[in-house]
Amino acid sequence: MLTRRHIRVKVMQSIYALSQSQSDQVDKELKFINMSIANMHDLYILTLDLFVKLSDYATNQLALSQKKYLATSEDKNPNRKFIQNAIILHLVENKELKEAVQHRKLNDWELNDEYIRVIFDEMIASDLYKKYMAETETSYDLDKAFVAKLFSEIIAPNDKLYEYFEDQKLTWLDDVPVINTLILKSIKQAKKGREKIFLxxxxxxxxxxxxxxDLFRKTVLNDDMLAAEIQGKTPNWDKDRIANLDLIVLKMAICEFLKFPSIPAKVTINEYIELAKEYSTSKSSMFVNGILDKLIKEYKKENKLNKIGRGLM
Known part of the structure; x- marks a missing residue:
C-alpha cells in the first residue's frame, strides 16, 4: 500500500519533469502520474506472482524427478516443504492475485521463464534453502521467516531481475525499492489465516x-504564489544557486501548509526534509529545514495556517 511519502515522491518527480520540459500541460502530466502509479501496481503484482511461478517450477521439477528411469527413493518421495510453505501456498491459492495477473495481462514470467529458472537455481543452491528443507520442525512462523529471507537475500537483490524491471518500464527504476519494502513488510506482518500480502x-x-x-495541481497552478513565499527567506542563497529540486520540495511543502488544512504542519516539515535528504544534495535537508522553520513561525504569527483539528499546527 502506497504511503503519503510515496505519493509525494511521484508528484515531486512529475513536477520536476514538467519544469525541465518547460511545459504547461498540467493535465497531461497528471495522466502520466496516474499511469506511473498503475505501472507501479503492475510491478507489485509481478513481483508477488514470481513466488507463484517459483512454486509451479518446483512442482514440475518434483514431477520430473519422479519419472526418472532410475529414480532414487528420494526422487520417488521428494521433499515438498517448499511448495507446502504456508506463505507460498497463500500466494498460490490467492484468487485476487491470480485475477489481477490475468486482468492486467501480466504474462511476463510465461514469456520470460528463464528468470524463474535463474532464481530457482540460486535458491536451491543457497544455504538458506538447504537449511530450511533439512529442518524437521515446521511452523507458520518458520515458513514466514524463510520466505522473508528468500525475498530479501535472493529475489530482491537479483541483478538479472532488476535489469529486467529496469528495461520494461522507465518508472520502475525508482519503484523497485518501494515495492520490495512493501512486500517484505507484508510478509513479515502476515498472520495465519489473516494474511494481507496481496493488496x-x-x-x-x-x-x-x-x-x-490535489497536491500536483495545487502546487503547479500556484507556482508564482509559492515562489513569492520563498523570496526573502534565503538571504545567503542566490536564486540561481538553489537546486531546482529543492525549490520544488519547498513549493510542495508550502502548498501543504496553506492548501491542505487536514495535514499537520509537523508532518509536512518532516516529510519534505526526508525527501530533500534522499533525492537532492547533501546540504539540501538542512536548507529545506531552515526555510520551512522560518515560514512556519511566520505563518503562525500572521495566523495564516488554516489547520483543522487539535494538534495540527
Missing part, C-alpha cells in the same frame, strides 16, 4: 487517490 489496490483509500491530483 488489490495500492491506495489506502479514495482520499489518498485524490491527494495525488
Amino acid at each position: 488489490s489496490e495500492l491506495y489506502k483509500d479514495d482520499e489518498d487517490k485524490q491527494f495525488v491530483k
Whole structure:
C-alpha cells in the first residue's frame, strides 16, 4: 500500500519533469502520474506472482524427478516443504492475485521463464534453502521467516531481475525499492489465516487517490504564489544557486501548509526534509529545514495556517 511519502515522491518527480520540459500541460502530466502509479501496481503484482511461478517450477521439477528411469527413493518421495510453505501456498491459492495477473495481462514470467529458472537455481543452491528443507520442525512462523529471507537475500537483490524491471518500464527504476519494502513488510506482518500480502489496490483509500491530483495541481497552478513565499527567506542563497529540486520540495511543502488544512504542519516539515535528504544534495535537508522553520513561525504569527483539528499546527 502506497504511503503519503510515496505519493509525494511521484508528484515531486512529475513536477520536476514538467519544469525541465518547460511545459504547461498540467493535465497531461497528471495522466502520466496516474499511469506511473498503475505501472507501479503492475510491478507489485509481478513481483508477488514470481513466488507463484517459483512454486509451479518446483512442482514440475518434483514431477520430473519422479519419472526418472532410475529414480532414487528420494526422487520417488521428494521433499515438498517448499511448495507446502504456508506463505507460498497463500500466494498460490490467492484468487485476487491470480485475477489481477490475468486482468492486467501480466504474462511476463510465461514469456520470460528463464528468470524463474535463474532464481530457482540460486535458491536451491543457497544455504538458506538447504537449511530450511533439512529442518524437521515446521511452523507458520518458520515458513514466514524463510520466505522473508528468500525475498530479501535472493529475489530482491537479483541483478538479472532488476535489469529486467529496469528495461520494461522507465518508472520502475525508482519503484523497485518501494515495492520490495512493501512486500517484505507484508510478509513479515502476515498472520495465519489473516494474511494481507496481496493488496488489490495500492491506495489506502479514495482520499489518498485524490491527494495525488490535489497536491500536483495545487502546487503547479500556484507556482508564482509559492515562489513569492520563498523570496526573502534565503538571504545567503542566490536564486540561481538553489537546486531546482529543492525549490520544488519547498513549493510542495508550502502548498501543504496553506492548501491542505487536514495535514499537520509537523508532518509536512518532516516529510519534505526526508525527501530533500534522499533525492537532492547533501546540504539540501538542512536548507529545506531552515526555510520551512522560518515560514512556519511566520505563518503562525500572521495566523495564516488554516489547520483543522487539535494538534495540527
